[in-house]
Amino acid sequence: MSSASELYQSIILDHNRSPRNFREIKDASRSAEGYNPLCGDQLRVWLKVEDDKIADVSFQGSGCAISKASASLMTTVVKGKTPAEAARIFESFHRMVTGQGGPADDLPAKLAVFAGVREFPARVKCASLAWHALRNALEQAGTDPVSTE
Amino acid sequence: MSAAGARAEVVTPAPVGFDVARLRHEFPILRSHVNGHPLVYLDNAATAQKPRSVVEAEADFTLLGNANVHRGVHTLSQRATQAYDDARATLARFINAPDPAELIFTAGTTASLNLVAQSHGRTVLTPGDEILLTEMEHHSNIVPWQLLAGQVGAVVRAIPVTDAGALDLAAAARLIGPRTRIVAVAHVSNVLGTVNPVAELAGLAHAAGAVVVVDGAQAVPHLPVDVQALGADFYVASGHKMYGPTGVGFLWGRRALLEAMPPWLGGGGMIQQVSFDGTTYAPVPARFEAGTPPISQAIGMAAAARWLQALPWAEVEAHERDLLDYATALVSRVPGVRVVGTAPGKVSVLSFVLDGIHPHDVGTVLDTRGVAVRASHHCAQPLMRRLKTPGTVRASFAVYNTRAEAEALAEGLHEVRKVFG
Structure with missing residues (x-):
């Protein structure tokens, strides 16, 4: 296992302290909740999809630094992307944090700060919680909570 | 205070009368390293490590004495039955139960609580009856009662917990009423370490005609337990939290209550006679031990009880109190720490939060230094909400x-502060 500072890189700590897009979108077209029953982390992702583009995306909730920073960075990365592009980024992100490959070429560079998560298997669910909620919102336009279990 | 300051405390001698270093020798895992650091195992309330004598008792039976119990005429089976019954007697003595037949082996505390709920509870409860819990219960002492309440139309209520993490006895007295049938309470809180006033609660409950179910999972590793002095009607615990094996626990109940209870699980070993016209059941405890029981685990659990009973208890209690006081003082000096659970007389369980830092992140940083703690809701979500x-x-x-x-x-906590600023 790596040291704590390899996991908690300064970008992660920054997004944990000052999460971006940490708000509700009142006229959201879709939203979904993510819940990790193991630790109680809970967040909601809001989406505004217009002309097959994610015009706006936000989140709110409580959780550990990894889940909060991951949600925050996710919102900054998927804004302006198509739902299909966002889904591909998640796949690539998921492969990286589960140790199935390094940061792929198609992964937005700033998500590479989560590469250290693969050394901490207990924290993979934290890093992917917001992404699961995003995918649920995109695929099902659902209102049911998604779980990482 | 700095980490160096914390280290300076090393010179303070601990007021310990017995030889902890020698005791640690019985636990090989305590000499291991995790993430390049010596293991510091502080997750004992989740499961305790096992001394060699416990593992050997289990292994000896499995390697040299294994046979099924209450089944065969052959010598090995009779010996196994004897060893299993001896384990029952040992555990009955361990909690000062008047009669070994009142002690039922189960898969653990959770199974024991479900058994009481589904057998005793389902028989005696009628719609509108009340099951009284506390806000500090583990989910295993909440969910079985909720399931039961749904089945029989009963109501689940909870005795409130004070800010210090003690049970509000005055509120308990108000909540226990003529509809209260069952009061189910943790002897010791798995989150707060609070030792609950079970005897006082039992007095209130019995005056109202209710039975008292005590979850002793967190008590048995820390305190000598006397179910008669507590006034408990049922007392349950797990092997693995008292330095014994997983997969085994016990339910103790007063004989009259057990005898009035129908079987919960049906199967071999719990019957008197089986026919398609009707089946009659074995007397207690066999009635509640359907199927092949966890034999080697029961023997291991009894070995753990003997191991615990052989410890010098006055010194053990002084040692654990010293560890708690010392750790509480050191941890409290870390900036932003708030200790959760400050009831007087609590056992050596230290819960805390760090201002602005999620418990999971604290747990991960500590883990990189070989320090194993639990960081979560501890299966006590109602208490976390409280x-x-x-x-x-x-x-x-x-x-x-x-x-x-x-x-x-x-x-490690000073390091957490450094990482998170």
């Missing part, structure tokens, strides 16, 4: 822990 925190970090100390390990915890 305390207005998503979770806590819990360092739970066992008899084999040392002051140096408390210092490693505190140093």
Whole structure:
């Protein structure tokens, strides 16, 4: 296992302290909740999809630094992307944090700060919680909570 | 206070009369390394490590004495039956139960509580009856009662917990009423370490005609338990939290209550006669032990009880109290720490939160330094809601822990502060 500072890189700590897009979108077209029953982390992702583009995306909730920073960075990365592009980024992100490959070429560079998560298997669910909620919102336009279990 | 300051405390001698270093020798895992650091195991309330004598008792039976119980005429089976019954008698003595036949082996505390709920509870409860729990219960002492309440139309209520983490006895007295049939309470809280006033609660419950179910999972590793002095009607615990094996626990109940209870699980070993016209059931305890029981685990659990009983208890209690006081003092000096659970007389369970830092992140940083703690809601979500925190970090100390390990915890927390600023 790596040291704590390899996991908690300064970008992660920054997004944990000052999460971006940490708000509700009142006229959201879709939203979904993510819940990790193991630790109680809970967040909601809001989406505004217009002309097959994610015009706006936000989140709110409580959780550990990894889940909060991951949600925050996710919102900054998927804004302006198509739902299909966002889904591909998640796949690539998921492969990286589960140790199935390094940061792929198609992964937005700033998500590479989560590469250290693969050394901490207990924290993979934290890093992917917001992404699961995003995918649920995109695929099902659902209102049911998604779980990482 | 700095980490160096915390380290300076090493010179303070611990007031320990018995030899912890020698005791640690019985636990090979305590000499292991995790993530390049000596293991500092402070997750004992989740499961305790096992001494060699417990593992050997289990292994000896499995390698040299294995046979099924209550089944065969052959010698090995009779010996196994004897060993299993001896284990029952040992555990009955361990909790000062008047009669070994009142002690039923189960898969653990959870199974024991479900058995009481589904057999006793389902028989005696009628719609509108009340099951009284406390806000500090583990989910295993909540969910079985909720399932039961749904089945029989009963109501589940909870005795409130004070800000210090003690049970509000005045509120308990108000809540216990003519509809109260069952009062189910943890002897010791797995989050707060609070030792609940079971005898006082039992007095109130019995005056109202209710039975008292005591979850002793967190009590048996820390206190001598006397079910008769407590006034309990049922008392349950698990092997693995008292330095014994997983997969085994017990339910003790008063004989009259057990005898009035129908079987919960049906199968071999719990019957008198089976026919398609009707089946009659074995007397207690066999009635509640359907199927092949966890034989080697029961023998291991009894070995753990003997191991615990052989410890010098006055010194063990002084040692664990010292560890708790020392760790509480060190941890409290870390900026932003708030200790959760400050009831007087609590056992060596130290829960706390760090201002602005999620317990999970604290747990991960400590883990990189070999310090194992629990960081979560501890299967006590109603208590977390009461305390207005998503979770806590819990360092739970066992008899084999040392002051140096408390210092490693505190140093780790100073590192957490450094990482998170």
